[in-house]
Amino acid sequence: MYTPKQRLEAAKAAVAQASAVCRHVQRELESVRSMFKDDRSPVTVADFASQAVVAHVLSSHLGKVTLVAEEDDESLRQQVADGKRDLMDAVLAPVRTVWPGATAEAVLDAIGLGGAEPPPPTDPVHGFWTLDPIDGTKGFLRGEQYAVSLAWIEVGVPVLGVLGCPNLSRDFSRPFDDPDPSGSMYVAVAGEGVYELPCDNPAAPALHIRRLEPAEGEPIRMCESVESGHTSHSDSERILEKLGEPAEPARLDSQAKYAVVARGQADLYLRMPTKKGYVERIWDHAAGALIAQEAGCAVTDGLGRPLDFGQGRGLERNKGVVVAPPKLHGRVIGAIRDLGLIES
Structure with missing residues (x-):
């Protein structure tokens, strides 16, 4: 051992x-x-x-x-x-x-x-x-x-x-x-x-x-993939519009997005489902999710549920991913719900 x-x-x-x-x-x-x-x-x-x-x-x-x-x-x-x-x-x-x-x-x-x-x-x-x-x-x-x-x-x-x-x-x-x-x-x-x-x-x-909450009234900088293959950019834009004035997004690939939010270079990482039935793989999120959480961020799926890494190779019980400081995270989950973007 x-x-x-x-x-x-x-x-x-x-x-x-x-x-x-x-x-x-x-x-x-x-x-x-x-x-x-x-x-x-x-x-x-x-x-x-x-x-x-x-x-x-x-x-x-x-x-x-x-x-x-x-x-x-x-x-x-x-x-x-x-x-x-x-x-x-x-x-x-x-x-x-x-x-x-x-x-x-x-x-x-x-x-x-x-x-x-x-x-x-x-x-x-x-x-x-x-x-x-x-x-x-x-x-x-x-x-x-x-x-x-x-x-x-x-x-x-x-x-x-x-x-x-x-x-x-x-x-x-x-x-x-x-x-x-x-x-x-x-x-x-x-x-x-x-x-x-x-x-x-x-x-x-x-x-x-350690991640702090973004200052009140500051534009929210979202971190997202360069291309929209794994997330819906249009859904992300609707969420940001509902939250207020968005900043220029930080676009990069990989789980580096978790780190960029954790260290305060961006405020929000959204991974919205692009098609019904899509299941995320555990290796695509396990390390990044822990890193963001330990920095002080909230990490859940788009319905506010914790990511469940106990269902085999996939996040079978989750839909999408939302990473942000806690107060902002709560507002994002509320916006997703109000816009009806993810079915429970």
Whole structure:
């Protein structure tokens, strides 16, 4: 059995190394694209590499782990079995920058660790990890914002979260489309607050951050995705109009949005459903939700219900996501209700 401190240090090391691997792939975007003649190939390479590194580091520090992650090893393993090694070799190259001597079989086994199923939420003993190796694929492919998101969940509740944002500057004046050379990492433990540190140096002194309510009468700055694939921008605009004069939105991809609201660079993160029946994945929100909560924000779905991470791989009991300081959050939930935007 490992202590919470050992678990935290393992998570920080895993996210830092995975972030370094993702940086390596992002620097080589064009060469990877030309190799595979596929615009999305770099994120495929980085997804596999990031997941392999996180699984390897957690296992090295903690022994056997239960990891519920976005990727699985089946397709890549089949390609290798068929004698098609181009993608495997492309994954190995960045992995070996932090895991020297990694073999194809070891990397495939590490990726495969992410195929675990979450234990029942009624199990008080067996927690599990959930990972999104690259959250914000469109941002990654544009050379902009993305995140490596890792959380430890117990009894259906995230209790540890580490969010690596390799391109996110701690300088608010730096535009989101201008990658920062060090990036930012956010680390939260339930009941202990959230801390910010350089993504490329997890041993550096950490800054405790705390979110305050926006000043009365100030325009509300919403944080939303660059594109509307995962949220309805039109619904978001209606909500803001009901709340008052909106500020220019902060548009960036990935769970970095949780961090941007937590640290006070934006006031509100809305993720409104785009289609009936859509279910969010737990790895898309677990780390970010804990980070925002520990900074002092309220985090619920669009009906004001807590996010329930105890329903398998999806947030099956939730519709949408709302993140904001508590008073503003209450006003947003009221606006959603008054506008009839989400069916209960």
